[in-house]
Each structure stands twice: as C-alpha cells, then as structure tokens.
Amino acid sequence: MSASVRFSPARIAVIAELTVLEAVRQRLFGALLVLAAGMIAGAQLLREFNFGSSELKFITDFGFGAVTLFGTILAVVTAAQLFFAEIENRTALTLLAKPVFRAEFVLGKFAGVAVVLALFVVVTTGALVTVLWMREGALMEVAPEAFERGRLVHYGSVVAFGALQWLKFAAIAALTLVVASFANTNLYSVVISFLIVLICHLQYLAQESWQKLGSGLARGAALLLASVFPNFQMFSVGDRIAAGQPIDPAVLGGSAAYGGLYLAVFLALAIHLFRRREI
Amino acid sequence: MSPATDAAVAVDGLTKDYLLSVRGLRVRAVDGLSLVVQPGQVFGLLGPNGSGKSTTIKVVLGLAEPTLGSTSIFGVSSREARSRVDVGYLPENPNFHRFLSGRELVTFYARVCGVDRARLRDRVDEVIEWVGLKDAASRRLSTYSKGMLQRIGLAQAVVHDPRLLILDEPTAGVDPVGSAEIGELILRLKAQGKTIVLSSHLLAQVEGLCDRIAILNRGRLVLEGGVDELVTEKGRDALIVEGLDPSLAGDLRAWLIARGADLVAVEKPRTTLDRIFRDHVAPSVAPSAGDKEAR
Numbered sequence A: 001m002s003a004s005v006r007f008s009p010a011r012i013a014v015i016a017e018l019t020v021l022e023a024v025r026q027r028l029f030g031a032l033l034v035l036a037a038g039m040i041a042g043a044q045l046l047r048e049f050n051f052g053s054s055e056l057k058f059i060t061d062f063g064f065g066a067v068t069l070f071g072t073i074l075a076v077v078t079a080a081q082l083f084f085a086e087i088e089n090r091t092a093l094t095l096l097a098k099p100v101f102r103a104e105f106v107l108g109k110f111a112g113v114a115v116v117l118a119l120f121v122v123v124t125t126g127a128l129v130t131v132l133w134m135r136e137g138a139l140m141e142v143a144p145e146a147f148e149r150g151r152l153v154h155y156g157s158v159v160a161f162g163a164l165q166w167l168k169f170a171a172i173a174a175l176t177l178v179v180a181s182f183a184n185t186n187l188y189s190v191v192i193s194f195l196i197v198l199i200c201h202l203q204y205l206a207q208e209s210w211q212k213l214g215s216g217l218a219r220g221a222a223l224l225l226a227s228v229f230p231n232f233q234m235f236s237v238g239d240r241i242a243a244g245q246p247i248d249p250a251v252l253g254g255s256a257a258y259g260g261l262y263l264a265v266f267l268a269l270a271i272h273l274f275r276r277r278e279i
Numbered sequence B: 001m002s003p004a005t006d007a008a009v010a011v012d013g014l015t016k017d018y019l020l021s022v023r024g025l026r027v028r029a030v031d032g033l034s035l036v037v038q039p040g041q042v043f044g045l046l047g048p049n050g051s052g053k054s055t056t057i058k059v060v061l062g063l064a065e066p067t068l069g070s071t072s073i074f075g076v077s078s079r080e081a082r083s084r085v086d087v088g089y090l091p092e093n094p095n096f097h098r099f100l101s102g103r104e105l106v107t108f109y110a111r112v113c114g115v116d117r118a119r120l121r122d123r124v125d126e127v128i129e130w131v132g133l134k135d136a137a138s139r140r141l142s143t144y145s146k147g148m149l150q151r152i153g154l155a156q157a158v159v160h161d162p163r164l165l166i167l168d169e170p171t172a173g174v175d176p177v178g179s180a181e182i183g184e185l186i187l188r189l190k191a192q193g194k195t196i197v198l199s200s201h202l203l204a205q206v207e208g209l210c211d212r213i214a215i216l217n218r219g220r221l222v223l224e225g226g227v228d229e230l231v232t233e234k235g236r237d238a239l240i241v242e243g244l245d246p247s248l249a250g251d252l253r254a255w256l257i258a259r260g261a262d263l264v265a266v267e268k269p270r271t272t273l274d275r276i277f278r279d280h281v282a283p284s285v286a287p288s289a290g291d292k293e294a295r
Helices: A009-025 A027-042 A045-049 A055-088 A091-096 A102-142 A155-180 A186-209 A217-228 A238-242 A249-275 B053-060 B102-112 B117-130 B146-158 B176-191 B203-209 B227-231 B246-258 B273-281
Strands: B009-019 B026-037 B042-046 B068-073 B087-090 B164-168 B195-199 B212-217 B220-226
Touching: A009 A027, A009 A055, A009 A102, A009 B102, A027 A055, A027 A102, A055 A091, A055 A102, A055 A155, A055 A186, A055 A238, A091 A102, A091 B087, A091 B102, A102 A155, A102 A249, A155 A186, A155 A238, A155 A249, A186 A217, B009 B053, B026 B053, B026 B068, B026 B212, B026 B220, B042 B053, B042 B203, B053 B068, B053 B164, B053 B195, B087 B146, B102 B117, B102 B146, B117 B146, B146 B164, B146 B176, B176 B195, B176 B203, B195 B203, B203 B227, B212 B227, B220 B227
Parallel strands: B042 B195, B042 B212, B087 B164, B164 B195
Antiparallel strands: B009 B026, B009 B068, B212 B220
C-alpha cells in the first residue's frame, strides 16, 4: 500500500517559490515595478502642477495613487496569469499528477502571488518614503518655520498604508483565483476580475442606497451587491495620511481584519471550485 | 487479495462522459472499460485519436472524475492523493515551465515529491545524466527540442524513483532518432522492474517494448492480450538461411512436404526504414553510467 500523504506547507512553499520565480522572470512584474517607482520619484518633478496643495501632500497623494493603481493591475493580471497559465499550458497536469492536493496548488499559487505583491509594495512604498523624506528634508532647510514641531509626514502611517494595500491586493488576487478556478480563458479571468474589483470599489454606494430605494428589483440588486461583495473603500485611508494626520490604529486593525476575512473566504471558495475542476 | 487489489493499475467499469453544452449534450470518451495492469508489466494502451486513452490515464491519475466505475493505483483509489505517491507521469506533448532550466524543473518536481533534501542535488544530477541531458541541464527549457523536452519529462517522472510510470505518447512528434532514444530509456526502466503504462501510436515501438496491450476504439476495449500471444502466427515458423542457391528452394520444399510441412514463401529478410534512418543519422543512446544509479 502507498504511504499516507498529509497536507504539506512544504509543498505549498515549493509551489509558491516557483510562482515567484515565474513572476520575476516575466517582464510584466518588472515593468510595473519600474513604472510605479518611476511615477513616485517623478512626483517631485510634477509638483509644479499641484493646484495649490502642499508639495508633500501632492507627492503623498500621487504616490498612493501609483501604488494603488499599479498594485491592483498587478494583483489581477499576475494572479490570473500565474494560475491560469498552469491550466492553459497544461503544466498543471504534471504537477497535479504528483501527490499534491488541489488546496496545496491553490494556496501555493496564492502565496507566490502574495510574495510578488509584497515585493511590489515594499519597493514602491520604500520609494515613496524615500522621496518624501528627501523632499521634506529639503523643505525643512528652505522654510524651517513650517517644521517647528518636526517633520509633518507620518512615515509610520505611510508604511501602514502600504501594508493595508498589500492586504487589499492579496484579497484581489484571491478573488481573481476564484474566477480563474472555473474560467476557460485567461482573458475571461482578467476581465471578470477587474469588473468585480470595480464593483467592490463602488460597493459602498449600494450599501448606502439600498435602504433608500423602494421595493423591487433595484433594492434587491443593491442589497445583493452590499451583502456579497466586500467594500474596498475600507482600505482608502490615504486621504487622511496625505492631509498630515496619522492613521488611527483602530481603523487600521478593523480594515486589516475585514480584508483578512474576505481573503480567507475567497481562498476557501477558490479551493472549493478548483477541487471540482477537471484538468 | 484479489488480482485487482494486487494490481499496479486497476480500471473497473470506467465510463467517462464530457459535458459539451449547457443543454446537457454529452460525449462519451470511455465506455465501460475494465483493465488490470500487474506490477512489473509494460502495458501498451493503443487506439486511434479520440479512443479514450488519455482520458483513461487522466482518471487513473485523479485529474478527472469518472462518470461511472472506479480506478485505483496499487490498491488505493485514484481519488486519494496518496495513490500518486509511487507514480511518475509524462503527459502527451508535455509543456513544462519554459522559464526554468532543465535542472530547475527536475529539482522542482523532486521537491514536490518529497525527495530527501540531503540527496536532492545528487538525485537530480543522476536522472539528468540518465536521460542524456547533462550538457543541457542549465539551459532554459524554451531552448529545448521536442525530443529533449520528452527526455527531461522522463527525468521529472522518475526523479522520485516511482514503481509505476505512466507515459502518454512519449514519442509523439519526436524524430526517429529521438524516438529510439526514448524507447531505449523505457527499456532500461523495464529492466529495472518498473511497471509502465505506455500509450502510443507507434505500433512497432509498442511491440518491441510491451508485454501486454489493450486496444481501445471509441472508448471501448476491443482487444487485450500478451504481445507475443497476439502477434505470433501460430503453426508457422520462419527460417533465415544464408547462402541458399535459389534453385535449391524447390528441393527444400519437396523435403518439407515429404515431412508433412510446406514452404509457404521464400523472400529476402527486410530491415526497417526506422533502423536505416537511425543507423545513418545518429547512433542510439549509449548505456550511461547513471543507468544503475537511477534505480
């Protein structure tokens, strides 16, 4: 009789490692990384067009925008590509013919994508912190009266913003895996995932409006949207930080728990759907 | 224990339908198939395209669910991951992670299969040498030829030293030289006592490698038996004679008739185009030092 096979974090790590290697050797990851870091660094050059906002606020806003936009694109495209390519190229055939659980495959792919997203967030947030620190230092020399109480930027909050965005990107990647686990093409996975991400960003509208709507289809649809989809506005803490206010630890903790819960739900759903899939 | 529970592979009443449309239209890929592959056998799975060979293999490996019936490997249901512990699989037209080098690919699968970390590097080097890709081990798979991809595929299949190998069209699309090289590797695995399930269109190669074959057509088993038993013409013998004067053929025939036999034909023994091609293009794979270690 064959030896028993247990669920193995080591196998998940091996699959994750391969996923990271594939992402790093793909040009998309490097291109997005360079583009995002370049945009953050370039924010210094664009400060002439800040329409009256302070320079530091402009750089912070611009940096947060670059991290959020490119991170969202990276989360959807990388998750869909790295997962679906295994099915489309039939490399999953060889891998799943080994003593590998479907759950290990999904979790391994997710863990790999999560590491890639973490690399992205570390580099881009690091670039943003560096640019802000240097610019603030320069301004402190030019106009020291504005900095009598020390530096204005809450760097800890900027880093916390990065961490929270990573959690959001990870939830987006898990959501994309849900779609990819039953999709027939990579394009379908990417398009549907982006649409769902858009709905999640607008979910707060449904949450606010469903009670105001009369009975009927519109109210039902709004209630469904508000109940099923997560509210990605929970992760939108950038405005407060850009305005020079520190992030409230309670808000940070609440958003992290919210993101973690949806992440777990999406992963469980992706595993369930992928178990039923014929390779 | 019954023959089925002793079997390396047991397929019992397997039927597999694929849903073609949301209206419930289905196509039957495998229809009531039952097979038993005994340990140590080299079993050929033959049939035209669409006969259900690859589907049967997928169900056996747990990659697809049976509609009816069951399959098992060494007595363990294919539905359980542990059924695949002692199995190496080379899929049809293997498409590996092309961004990896040959060594990286084999190392990846060795780690997935739980090859001991202490001997991982040595084991990977052994099997790469065994398939004759030592010099190309550091090259990306995207630069490999079709035959090299099949050989590195064989390396990943044997890296954890499984008892059962399932090879789906291992020589598909490979030139005669590459095909013969892969054939020789399979013969070495056979000599090591591995159980091999081989799906192939190359009937001459199957005849030379397999102990037993099953022929499928439209998902059904149409013939099964030992290769020797199926291809040997019973009651007939062939003599290969050197230096016989053609005028003496008549005398020989008369001599045979007098003893109750008959000379049915006198013809020149023929070689094969495959052999001529290989002899003129490249020598076949030489036995390598890794042969013994790869066991």
